[in-house]
Amino acid sequence: MSAEEEVTRIGKKLEKMIDKKECDHASAVDILKVLKEQRMRLEVLQKTRIGMIVNNFRKASTNDEVITLSKSLIKSWKKLLPADQSTAKNSSSKPSTDGSGDHAEKANSEKSSTSEPSTPTAAPKQTSFPLKAADTTDSVRLKCRELLLNALKVEDPPEGAGDPDEIAVAIEDCIFAEFGNTEMKYKSRVRSRIANLKDKKNPQLRENVLCGYILPEKMAKMTAEEMASEDMKKLRAKLTKEAINDHQMATTSGTKTDLLKCGRCLKRNCTYNQVQTRSADEPMTTFVFCNECGHRWKFC
Incomplete structure (x- = not known):
């Protein structure tokens, strides 16, 4: 049986205990110890979601040893998180409200005797821990x-x-x-x-x-x-650019001409402005405004 299948099997057992709301503490401790002996990898954590299952099991339990073992597992798996996420969490952490405050002091005192050292391996892309x-x-x-x-x-x-x-x-x-x-x-x-x-x-x-x-x-x-969203960011950038171009046209006196014909009203009463919208070695862009119907367009 592969490690992933074994962890999945253990996870299903823990979920059944949570659903029944009745827990044989001795069996629960044995299951958690078996889980602790597994050499956990990033892929197994992501596919089985065992971190969330153990955390939910810890919340549902009232047994000190079960809570301590669950916390020890979660703490060892947290070491698999990326370094930047771990640093950010540690720098902004506050007192926990995970419902285990009554057991915290006792669990910490027992941690040295119940927890076993774990070796960090690869780092996942996300976290599902409390x-x-x-x-x-x-x-x-x-x-x-x-x-x-x-x-x-x-x-x-x-x-x-x-x-x-x-x-x-x-x-x-x-x-x-x-x-x-x-x-x-x-x-x-x-x-x-x-x-x-x-x-x-x-x-x-x-x-x-x-x-x-x-x-x-x-x-x-x-x-x-x-x-x-990305679409909204692109739309805002487009509107900002158009607003800048309109502002440049508004502050520059236009030149009237009858050489250009409006594509909307087909009249030749137009005003044009030239604005440098690209690099200096590129030609200027000509913006045309129809004095009859207010239609604007860019003339190339």
Whole structure:
């Protein structure tokens, strides 16, 4: 049996235990120890999504040893993340709200005796491990987290996607950390994230956030231009260029001529301007304006 098949088999066992909500702790510990002995590779992590399964199993368990072993596995797999993502997460991490606060101190004291060293191998492109954020009871913040979660949820999540709930919490927490309150600027920032994540014409943004290509810290601070789809960016660039050309024409007195004929009204009452839109060694571009119907065109 290959490593991928073995990890998949173990993952199915853990999912059955989660669904039944009844766990034989001794069996669970044995399964996690077998999983820890597996030589984990990037491809296996991505295809089996075992990281998310173990994390969900940890949340569902109340046994200290199961929680400690699960955390140890997740910590060792986190070392497979890219160096730049790991650094970004460590520099912006906050107190965890993963529901294991009551066990944290005891788990840390037992980690040295239960965890085994693991050797980092290749680095994956995305992460599906728990993100850390501060807990809150503020009704406004909780509502914003709920709206962000709804914007992130999809019926068919992409391969390797993280937990939308944890990502939404992390994005909101980063926004709140920047403003320190839930006033107008905070709400405006949250609304812009929600609108862009729900944009049906820009599904790539939501997929990048779910797969970890865009970290919550970056998503919390991105401008509207940065979040826009590629088509929207091209359209904005085109409109900006046209606006610049129109401004140049407006500030330059045109030359009237009857040598040019309007293609719309077929009259010869026109005004033209010449603007250097290309490099200096290229000829100037002639822009023509019909004084009769207002039609503009570029004359080559």
